[in-house]
Amino acid sequence: MAAALLLAGLGLAFVNEGQAKAQKLREVAVQAEILAGSVSGALAFDDQQAAQEYVGALRANRDVEAVGVYDAAGKLAAGYSRPNNPLPQVNTVRPPVFDGAHLTVTVPVAQGDARLGSVYLRTLTEPLPRRLARYAGVGLLILMASLVVAVFGVSNASLSEAHRKLQAEMAERALTEEALRKSQQAEAEAQVAIATERGRAALRQSEQQLELAIRAGRLGNWVLDLKTKRLAASEFFRATFGVGPEEAFDRYQELAARVHPDDRARQQKEMDKAIAQRTDLESEYRTVTPDGETRWILVRGRADYDDEGAPTRITGVSLDITARKSADERQRLLLDELNHRVKNTLATVQSIAIQTRRTADSASFEAAFLSRIAALGQAHDLLTEVSWDGAALKDVIARTLAPYLADGDAERVALSGPNVRLGPNAAVSLTMAFHELATNAGKYGSLSVVAGRVNVAWEVDSLIDPTVVEIDWRETGGPPVSQPSRRGFGSRLVETGLAREFDGQVELTFAPEGLRCHMHLPLSRKMQLAA
Amino acid sequence: MAPRELATPSTVRASLLAVMVALTPHATAHAQAPSMEYVVKAAYLYKFAPFVAWPPAVFASSSSPFQLCILGRDPFGAALDQAVSGQRVDGHPVAVRRLERVDAASGCHILYLGVSRAQTTAEAVRAVRGAPILTVGDGDRDGGAIIKFIVKDQRVRFNIDVAAAAANRMTISSKLLALATSVRGAAS
Amino acid sequence: MAVALTELRLLIVEDEMMVAMMLEDMLADLGCVVVDVAATLPRGLALASNASVAFNGAILDVNLGGDKVYPVAEALAARSIPFFFATGYGLAGIAESFSRVPALSKPYNVGDLERMLTVVFSRSAEAGG
Numbered sequence: 001m002a003a004a005l006l007l008a009g010l011g012l013a014f015v016n017e018g019q020a021k022a023q024k025l026r027e028v029a030v031q032a033e034i035l036a037g038s039v040s041g042a043l044a045f046d047d048q049q050a051a052q053e054y055v056g057a058l059r060a061n062r063d064v065e066a067v068g069v070y071d072a073a074g075k076l077a078a079g080y081s082r083p084n085n086p087l088p089q090v091n092t093v094r095p096p097v098f099d100g101a102h103l104t105v106t107v108p109v110a111q112g113d114a115r116l117g118s119v120y121l122r123t124l125t126e127p128l129p130r131r132l133a134r135y136a137g138v139g140l141l142i143l144m145a146s147l148v149v150a151v152f153g154v155s156n157a158s159l160s161e162a163h164r165k166l167q168a169e170m171a172e173r174a175l176t177e178e179a180l181r182k183s184q185q186a187e188a189e190a191q192v193a194i195a196t197e198r199g200r201a202a203l204r205q206s207e208q209q210l211e212l213a214i215r216a217g218r219l220g221n222w223v224l225d226l227k228t229k230r231l232a233a234s235e236f237f238r239a240t241f242g243v244g245p246e247e248a249f250d251r252y253q254e255l256a257a258r259v260h261p262d263d264r265a266r267q268q269k270e271m272d273k274a275i276a277q278r279t280d281l282e283s284e285y286r287t288v289t290p291d292g293e294t295r296w297i298l299v300r301g302r303a304d305y306d307d308e309g310a311p312t313r314i315t316g317v318s319l320d321i322t323a324r325k326s327a328d329e330r331q332r333l334l335l336d337e338l339n340h341r342v343k344n345t346l347a348t349v350q351s352i353a354i355q356t357r358r359t360a361d362s363a364s365f366e367a368a369f370l371s372r373i374a375a376l377g378q379a380h381d382l383l384t385e386v387s388w389d390g391a392a393l394k395d396v397i398a399r400t401l402a403p404y405l406a407d408g409d410a411e412r413v414a415l416s417g418p419n420v421r422l423g424p425n426a427a428v429s430l431t432m433a434f435h436e437l438a439t440n441a442g443k444y445g446s447l448s449v450v451a452g453r454v455n456v457a458w459e460v461d462s463l464i465d466p467t468v469v470e471i472d473w474r475e476t477g478g479p480p481v482s483q484p485s486r487r488g489f490g491s492r493l494v495e496t497g498l499a500r501e502f503d504g505q506v507e508l509t510f511a512p513e514g515l516r517c518h519m520h521l522p523l524s525r526k527m528q529l530a531a
Numbered sequence: 532m533a534p535r536e537l538a539t540p541s542t543v544r545a546s547l548l549a550v551m552v553a554l555t556p557h558a559t560a561h562a563q564a565p566s567m568e569y570v571v572k573a574a575y576l577y578k579f580a581p582f583v584a585w586p587p588a589v590f591a592s593s594s595s596p597f598q599l600c601i602l603g604r605d606p607f608g609a610a611l612d613q614a615v616s617g618q619r620v621d622g623h624p625v626a627v628r629r630l631e632r633v634d635a636a637s638g639c640h641i642l643y644l645g646v647s648r649a650q651t652t653a654e655a656v657r658a659v660r661g662a663p664i665l666t667v668g669d670g671d672r673d674g675g676a677i678i679k680f681i682v683k684d685q686r687v688r689f690n691i692d693v694a695a696a697a698a699n700r701m702t703i704s705s706k707l708l709a710l711a712t713s714v715r716g717a718a719s
Numbered sequence: 720m721a722v723a724l725t726e727l728r729l730l731i732v733e734d735e736m737m738v739a740m741m742l743e744d745m746l747a748d749l750g751c752v753v754v755d756v757a758a759t760l761p762r763g764l765a766l767a768s769n770a771s772v773a774f775n776g777a778i779l780d781v782n783l784g785g786d787k788v789y790p791v792a793e794a795l796a797a798r799s800i801p802f803f804f805a806t807g808y809g810l811a812g813i814a815e816s817f818s819r820v821p822a823l824s825k826p827y828n829v830g831d832l833e834r835m836l837t838v839v840f841s842r843s844a845e846a847g848g
Contacts, residue, residue, distance in 0.1 A: 041710045046571075050710060112581030112621055355737075355744065358744070432737065497737070498736065500757070
């Protein structure tokens with residue numbers, strides 16, 4: 001047992017020898033590096049004095065036999081050496097040299113990219129007798145320990161413990177190497193930072209590309225392998241799914257996952273059908289991008305088949321039709337609107353017919369009915385002229401009175417007031433109302449005689465809320481007026497219908513000098529004062 | 532230089548002057564070589580670079596040149612071109628430019644303040660103040676430059692003004708400060 | 720059990736003047752009483768929420784010159800007053816939440832109107848509404 005321990009101890013000593021050499025090399029290399037760093041400035045600017053000062057600092061280390069600082073040409077600039085240890089006059093940088101009891105290390109001197117010179121350092125390694133003495137001491141310790149074990153039978157474990165402790169001590173010495181390594185690590189970290197910045201720039205670029213692809217909306221192309229379900233998709237195809245050019249998008253299920261849930265069944269069916277029936281695939285469906293945006297895609301494709309007739313793959317093109325779809329949507333809305341207007345007009349005509357039939361006898365029904373339909377047509381004409389967007393009140397009134405202004409009769413009618421613009425419904429209603437007033441004036445009122453006059457004036461009172469337009473229709477110079485026995489369709493339309501439509505008040509007064517109609521109508525979205 | 536500057540007569544004159552000055556170093560090289568003092572200074576000029584920190588934004592790319600500018604009359608001649616030939620600063624190739632007039636946008640990294648009829652030393656230092664440019668004065672021509680060459684005991688030495696360096700957002704390595712004959716403005 | 724049309728007191732919301740008048744006349748011919756006619760959404764809402772206006776049924780035009788009549792419909796539903804829609808847009812134009820409400824398509828004749836009145840208002844009578 002003791003012999004084994006002794007052998008182990010000697011083995012340890014040999015290992016230690018190798019470790020010691022490496023350790024010494026590390027120490028000396030670090031010393032040389034530190035000196036090189038310090039003298040860089042002195043070498044750059046030929047400050048021999050400063051260089052000599054740094055060199056002199058190493059004197060305190062008794063193991064140092066010679067140290068020299070050399071310029072960029074290799075010539076000695078400053079140095080120090082112990083007797084019998086000459087410095088070389090010229091230095092070149094080469095790997096370290098162990099010869100007998102000495103270790104020689106040379107390192108370059110640089111600052112940034114500039115090569116400024118080199119450093120030469122020669123030190124004593126441990127002289128053999130001293131080493132042997134050290135090992136002998138260690139060996140003696142181990143011998144004693146083993147004797148103790150033999151005598152007291154201490155277990156193996158505690159000796160292993162001692163061995164471990166020795167190892168630990170040597171490991172600790174290796175920490176000196178850290179200083180050198182750390183500077184290398186800092187450089188590596190800087191490289192990583194640069195690479196990250198480049199990576200970010202690449203990501204930004206790919207995001208921009210995705211945006212461009214979406215905006216251009218050009219044809220994408222794609223290939224789907226039907227056996228492996230692997231997908232190859234071009235940039236524009238991917239863009240419609242909100243997938244960037246560099247992102248993973250190479251399996252069919254990734255595509256299927258991004259199809260709008262309501263369209264998934266149909267999309268799958270259309271593809272299966274085209275493949276099974278050997279027809280061209282043409283399919284429109286919605287996609288949902290990761291941002292939650294919905295887009296429409298038109299996909300066209302054709303499958304390839306092998307000798308047995310089994311489908312191998314399907315290839316095709318795609319087009320982002322989101323814009324087209326929203327145009328279709330707008331058109332649908334316009335058609336709906338048109339439909340609505342037509343229906344309403346039909347209902348209005350129906351109403352006019354029914355009303356006229358009630359209040360006119362059979363002889364005059366046709367004339368009255370046609371005259372009212374004509375007024376309705378007039379209103380529509382006026383609206384079409386202004387593209388259904390704001391007919392002027394003045395024009396509406398003028399047109400209903402036009403039939404009564406034959407050749408040079410312009411003085412019979414006077415219209416005055418600010419520019420009030422009417423929406424389609426308001427234009428139609430006011431046309432119908434003024435038609436009734438005009439027809440009545442023409443048949444029984446002031447316009448039925450040559451000297452009679454109609455004066456229509458309106459003004460907007462913006463001081464009250466809501467703003468109101470006051471329209472005043474005044475007939476003069478006509479035959480005497482008396483209160484009618486029953487309310488005809490015309491008065492009902494003017495007094496009740498108009499008031500309701502505009503949520504205002506209308507008053508018909510059968511004054512002896514002529515009919516007067518006063519309308520008090522609030523302005524609103526359908527009737528506004530224009531500039 | 533902005534295009535509109537080329538139009539005015541004074542810049543035409545300055546350009547002519549620059550052309551003449553540019554031709555002068557060749558003449559100098561053939562007629563009389565620069566003195567030993569200026570050969571040493573020529574070598575030192577670009578050697579300052581590794582001991583000084585410029586902000587990273589001064590270079591457009593890793594291959595952009597490091598600009599060593601000479602304002603006014605060039606006392607170095609071919610010695611400077613030889614000294615910087617093949618040299619690099621932080622990977623950037625060194626290029627020499629000769630100007631009659633400078634400002635913060637001239638693109639210089641080191642600016643040696645020679646004698647210029649278009650701009651005095653003090654004016655030039657003021658014009659580039661705040662920009663990351665290492666200004667180098669010589670002898671009596673100081674004007675507040677960061678580094679100033681002096682000759683002491685038959686040797687070329689230099690003084691450093693740390694406050695001027697800070698004003699131009701530059702940091703001078705302590706190794707260089709240790710070699711300066713005098714350092715001014717260190718307290719702030 | 721059919722409720723007598725003569726017992727109906729109706730609120731009408733319709734922005735087309737002529738159509739409102741025609742509807743009024745048709746209802747008068749059928750013996751119903753028209754309590755009031757509103758041509759705008761604000762007026763319609765005011766009448767629909769006003770407890771002192773005594774009516775037991777309503778006919779609503781869906782589109783009131785840009786505004787939709789649904790707020791009035793909701794107010795009536797909250798008061799359990801039965802109603803139906805009259806619309807020129809077609810039945811597809813009615814909002815999802817009101818798709819169960821009966822609707823009459825314009826133009827309609829008095830026969831269609833009578834049938835709709837009977838169905839809507841007697842059904843609610845049976846339901847005790």
